[in-house]
Amino acid sequence: KQEVTQIPAALSVPEGENLVLNCSFTDSAIYNLQWFRQDPGKGLTSLLLIQSSQREQTSGRLNASLDKSSGRSTLYIAASQPGDSATYLCAVPISNDYKLSFGAGTTVTVRA
Amino acid sequence: DARVTQTPRHKVTEMGQEVTMRCQPILGHNTVFWYRQTMMQGLELLAYFRNRAPLDDSGMPKDRFSAEMPDATLATLKIQPSEPRDSAVYFCASSEYNEQFFGPGTRLTVL
Numbered sequence: 001k002q003e004v005t006q007i008p009a010a011l012s013v014p015e016g017e018n019l020v021l022n023c024s025f026t027d028s029a030i031y032n033l034q035w036f037r038q039d040p041g042k043g044l045t046s047l048l049l050i051q052s053s054q055r056e057q058t059s060g061r062l063n064a065s066l067d068k069s070s071g072r073s074t075l076y077i078a079a080s081q082p083g084d085s086a087t088y089l090c091a092v093p094i095s096n097d098y099k100l101s102f103g104a105g106t107t108v109t110v111r112a
Numbered sequence: 113d114a115r116v117t118q119t120p121r122h123k124v125t126e127m128g129q130e131v132t133m134r135c136q137p138i139l140g141h142n143t144v145f146w147y148r149q150t151m152m153q154g155l156e157l158l159a160y161f162r163n164r165a166p167l168d169d170s171g172m173p174k175d176r177f178s179a180e181m182p183d184a185t186l187a188t189l190k191i192q193p194s195e196p197r198d199s200a201v202y203f204c205a206s207s208e209y210n211e212q213f214f215g216p217g218t219r220l221t222v223l
Contacts, residue, residue: 032210043116043203044214051210089155093210098143099168100212102155 002027002094006103014111019077021106023090028068035064035075036089038105044089048075080110114138116215118204124221130192133218135204136185144187145205145212146172146179155203161187194222 003026013019023033032051036044048064050057050073056065061078077084087107091100117136125131137144145160159169164181172179176198178190191198199222205212 034211036214041219043216044205046211046213049211091212098145098160098162098207099157104154 002030002092002101004090004092004101004103006088006090006106008106009104010107010109012109012111013080015080015082017080017110019075019080019084019108019110021075021077021088021108023073023075023103025071025073025092025101027092028071030068030092032093033064033066033073034091034100035062035073036091038087038089040086047088080108082110082112084108085110114213116204116206116213118202118215118218120218121216122219122221124223125194126223127195128193129222130190131194131198131220131222133189133202133204133220135187135189135206135215137187137204137206138208138213139185141206141208141213142184143207144181145207146187146189147203147205147214148200149203149217150200158189158202191220194220196222198222 005024034049035047038044048057050066063076066073087105089105091102094101119134143162146158149155158171159179161181181187201217201219203217205214
């Protein structure tokens with residue numbers, strides 16, 4: 001069974017600081033890993049999808065790395081802004097199925 | 113701007129009533145998922161379809177939940193009879209390949 005863990009559960013930083021969010025998974029035989037953002041009372045917004053053959057993926061101020069052998073992914077958000085305040089979730093497919101196993105998320109607060 | 117849409121956005125009902133939630137996946141996406149999110153359990157997959165065929169509904173309480181895709185543009189999740197423990201946010205998501213795109217959710221409150 002694929003288990004996904006995100007540490008820390010919550011993070012508070014001053015505006016401008018870089019954010020580092022961690023995701024670990026127990027089964028390294030993954031096909032891809034997806035990072036989502038969820039604002040309070042809203043749905044999930046897909047941020048980045050990293051294929052298993054990739055080591056990192058970038059979109060604007062976001063950069064996600066993937067180390068399959070150690071079962072880890074890290075999401076970096078550069079020069080954080082108050083608008084980055086949200087909960088960030090990572091998810092990996094369960095074996096070769098379409099089903100995703102989600103982490104519990106890291107709730108980020110960026111203080112102005 | 114292609115998006116997954118869900119209706120209703122909010123639903124308050126009494127225990128024992130039937131609840132139907134609807135989802136319109138992104139046009140061209142052939143896989144549709146239903147998730148439930150609660151504070152205690154987080155995000156749970158209830159069921160999913162590929163090319164309108166149900167592939168897995170093992171996450172659903174079969175005695176009261178049912179999911180269908182009458183056509184490629186509509187997925188439904190029905191609860192009958194509803195119970196207070198069904199109170200949650202229900203999300204629909206769709207995908208074409210690997211990346212999943214979520215709708216805004218239906219917040220269900222069963223009194």
